C-alpha cells in the first residue's frame with residue numbers, strides 16, 4: 001500500500017493534499033480569463049452535474065522567474081479558454097498528431113516528452129499559476145516549439161474546445177489523488193469524464209494515466225476497463241513506456257519503496 005503523501009516534494013510539485021489540490025491563477029488578468037469555478041467545496045457544479053471539481057483555487061508560492069515568464073510569454077504560448085472548438089492546426093501552425101496533457105504541474109515531463117517527440121503537438125492544460133510559469137520558462141529555455149498551454153479547468157477544455165475523434169493521445173500523470181474517501185468524488189478518473197475523454201480520442205488514439213497512489217490505480221483500472229470505447233493495451237497495468245520520463249518525484253518515491261502504476265488504453269472504434 002502506498003502511504004506517502006502524494007506531493008511529498010513540495011519544491012517540484014504543486015500541493016495535492018486532500019484539501020487543496022491546486023494553486024490559483026495569481027494575476028487579475030489570468031483570473032479574469034479563467035472564470036474559475038466557485039470555491040464552495042462541492043465537487044460538481046449545478047449547470048453540469050457530471051462536472052468534476054478536481055482542484056481548488058488557492059494562493060500559492062510563485063517565484064519571480066515564473067511570474068516574469070507569465071508576463072512575457074503567456075500570450076505567445078497559451079491559448080485562452082473559450083467555449084468554442086479549438087483550431088489545433090492554427091494553434092500549432094501545422095497539422096500533426098495532437099496529445100493533450102491534463103495537469104502538467106511544473107511541466108518538466110511535458111518538456112522532455114515534447115523534445116523527444118518533435119513530430120507531435122502537445123497541448124498542456126493546467127490551472128496552477130506557478131506551474132504554467134514554470135513550463136513557459138522551460139519552453140523559452142529549450143526553444144521547444146511543439147507545446148501550447150491552456151490555463152483552465154481541463155474538464156471544461158475537453159468538453160468545449162476539443163473536437164470529437166480528434167486526439168492522438170491523452171496524458172494524465174499523477175493526477176491529484178484526493179486520498180480521503182469523502183473526496184474521491186473529486187478524482188478526475190471517473191466514468192463520465194473518461195467517457196468524454198474517450199470520445200475526443202481518434203480511433204486508435206491512446207489514454208495514458210500514471211499514479212503513485214495504489215487505490216487510485218485500482219480505480220483507474222476499473223473505470224477505464226468499464227468504458228466501452230477503450231481497450232487495455234496490457235493485461236492490467238502497463239510497463240512505463242520509454243517516452244514517459246521518470247520524474248524526480250517518482251524517483252524519490254521509488255527509492256522509498258513506493259509503487260507507480262501506468263495504465264495505457266486505446267480507443268477501439
Ligand SMILES: C[S@@+](CC[C@H](N)C(=O)[O-])C[C@H]1O[C@@H](n2cnc3c(N)ncnc32)[C@H](O)[C@@H]1O
Nearest residue numbers: 022054055103104105126127128153154173174
Ligand atoms: C499532483 S499534480 C501532478 C503534476 C504533474 N503531472 C506531475 O506528474 O508532476 C496534479 C496537477 O493537476 C492539476 N489539475 C488538477 N485538476 C485539474 C483540472 N481540472 N484542470 C487542469 N489542471 C488540473 C493540478 O493543478 C496539479 O498541478
